[in-house]
Amino acid sequence: MRWSDLVEGLFKDILELKTIDAHEHLLPEEEYLEQEYCGLNLFAGGYIYHDLESAGMPASFKGTMRLGGYRPVAEWWPQIAPYWENVKTTSFSNALRITVRDLYGIQEIDADTIGEIAARVQSDNRRGIYDWIFEEKCKISKVIDCIDRTLFPRDPRFVGITELMKVNIKRSDCIQTLAARSGHSISNLNDFEEAGFDLLERDIRHGSVGFKTIIDDRCEPDKDAAEKEFTWLKSDPTGMKGRFSSYPKALSDYLFDRWLNVAARANVPVAVHSGYWGDFRKLDPKFIYSFAPRRSDIHFDLFHLGMPMVREAAMIGKNLPNVSLNLTWCPIISQRQTISILNEIIDLVPLNKIIAFGGDYRVCVQKVYGHLVMMKEVLATILGDRIQSSDFGTNTALKIAQRWLYDNAIELYHLGVAR
Numbered sequence: 001m002r003w004s005d006l007v008e009g010l011f012k013d014i015l016e017l018k019t020i021d022a023h024e025h026l027l028p029e030e031e032y033l034e035q036e037y038c039g040l041n042l043f044a045g046g047y048i049y050h051d052l053e054s055a056g057m058p059a060s061f062k063g064t065m066r067l068g069g070y071r072p073v074a075e076w077w078p079q080i081a082p083y084w085e086n087v088k089t090t091s092f093s094n095a096l097r098i099t100v101r102d103l104y105g106i107q108e109i110d111a112d113t114i115g116e117i118a119a120r121v122q123s124d125n126r127r128g129i130y131d132w133i134f135e136e137k138c139k140i141s142k143v144i145d146c147i148d149r150t151l152f153p154r155d156p157r158f159v160g161i162t163e164l165m166k167v168n169i170k171r172s173d174c175i176q177t178l179a180a181r182s183g184h185s186i187s188n189l190n191d192f193e194e195a196g197f198d199l200l201e202r203d204i205r206h207g208s209v210g211f212k213t214i215i216d217d218r219c220e221p222d223k224d225a226a227e228k229e230f231t232w233l234k235s236d237p238t239g240m241k242g243r244f245s246s247y248p249k250a251l252s253d254y255l256f257d258r259w260l261n262v263a264a265r266a267n268v269p270v271a272v273h274s275g276y277w278g279d280f281r282k283l284d285p286k287f288i289y290s291f292a293p294r295r296s297d298i299h300f301d302l303f304h305l306g307m308p309m310v311r312e313a314a315m316i317g318k319n320l321p322n323v324s325l326n327l328t329w330c331p332i333i334s335q336r337q338t339i340s341i342l343n344e345i346i347d348l349v350p351l352n353k354i355i356a357f358g359g360d361y362r363v364c365v366q367k368v369y370g371h372l373v374m375m376k377e378v379l380a381t382i383l384g385d386r387i388q389s390s391d392f393g394t395n396t397a398l399k400i401a402q403r404w405l406y407d408n409a410i411e412l413y414h415l416g417v418a419r
């Protein structure tokens with residue numbers, strides 16, 4: 001990005017600020033290194049492969065891109081190259097281009113450089129890679145990691161959040177699955193609830209700093225309807241399709257509401273995915289009105305600004321005292337959309353309700369760097385614009401950046417307290 005001298009200076013100051021990485025899906029370093037990523041992960045980790053598929057790359061190849069282990073560049077680059085030219089301008093790809101430019105000193109990603117880039121990824125596979133990326137390159141002191149594939153990491157830099165819905169109620173084997181996971185025998189609705197309570201409370205004892213769920217249009221809990229659905233499901237799991245329009249929704253909504261009580265008792269927030277992901281019509285951030293107002297005892301951290309429904313998400317952050325806005329993933333979905341909405345958010349939303357950064361990566365830790373640079377570019381652009389418009393001065397701009405990158409995540413996830 002090219003800016004005026006004022007914004008360039010502000011960007012340099014923002015680069016020095018420390019950050020909380022409020023959302024990742026990374027394995028602990030030891031397990032990450034066991035994957036022996038070879039360079040192909042640069043295009044899978046961080047979603048570029050979705051854009052490659054959208055541009056025409058076969059889904060069958062996409063399905064192999066996250067796999068670990070050595071694969072020669074000559075095998076995989078020819079599968080990507082025909083689509084890369086059309087994809088390299090998206091924000092997903094921009095995070096990779098910044099990463100390769102700043103970490104490896106390589107300006108272009110093409111047939112001439114891909115071999116060297118892959119060799120650099122392979123030589124990065126050694127102990128200390130997390131220190132290098134998080135501490136040295138990013139000044140990230142804490143990472144809130146989604147514990148969805150592994151146990152809680154022993155790395156003191158990592159804290160975990162875990163799934164709120166301990167089983168997928170849309171699956172006909174959900175009762176058996178929850179029974180197996182919890183060790184409880186489940187013969188009635190009360191057993192089902194208790195098995196979930198038990199697992200969630202175990203998470204809290206292991207250090208979970210919050211729970212995560214996905215946005216849905218939730219009904220008020222109705223115990224009688226939930227009990228009826230549970231009885232049908234228990235007696236005839238395979239007959240589910242005939243009994244319910246699509247799945248036992250009253251049961252799901254009842255359990256959601258009940259299991260939220262663990263978050264309330266433990267005083268931890270609940271992160272709520274909204275917006276972009278598959279059929280995003282079903283992930284409208286406005287659905288938060290179906291449960292957040294009646295659960296004022298819980299703090300909800302609304303993820304991804306409901307992209308592309310960002311203005312609705314901003315208005316939600318303005319209106320509801322128990323909802324904050326978490327911009328994890330936003331700058332790499334669209335950096336420009338993030339710039340325009342975050343500038344509006346300064347007008348709309350109190351400063352204590354924004355968490356600016358979460359890498360949201362799974363198989364490529366290096367790209368946390370590129371993603372964070374993109375968020376810091378966003379901050380310099382919008383805060384610089386406000387300084388130039390005389391809305392406030394540089395000191396205020398830097399205080400806002402620090403709140404959004406660091407202080408607010410500490411406060412909302414209670415990371416300052418000893419665990």
Ligand SMILES: [Zn+2]
Binds near residue numbers: 023024025146360
């Ligand atoms: Zn995520």
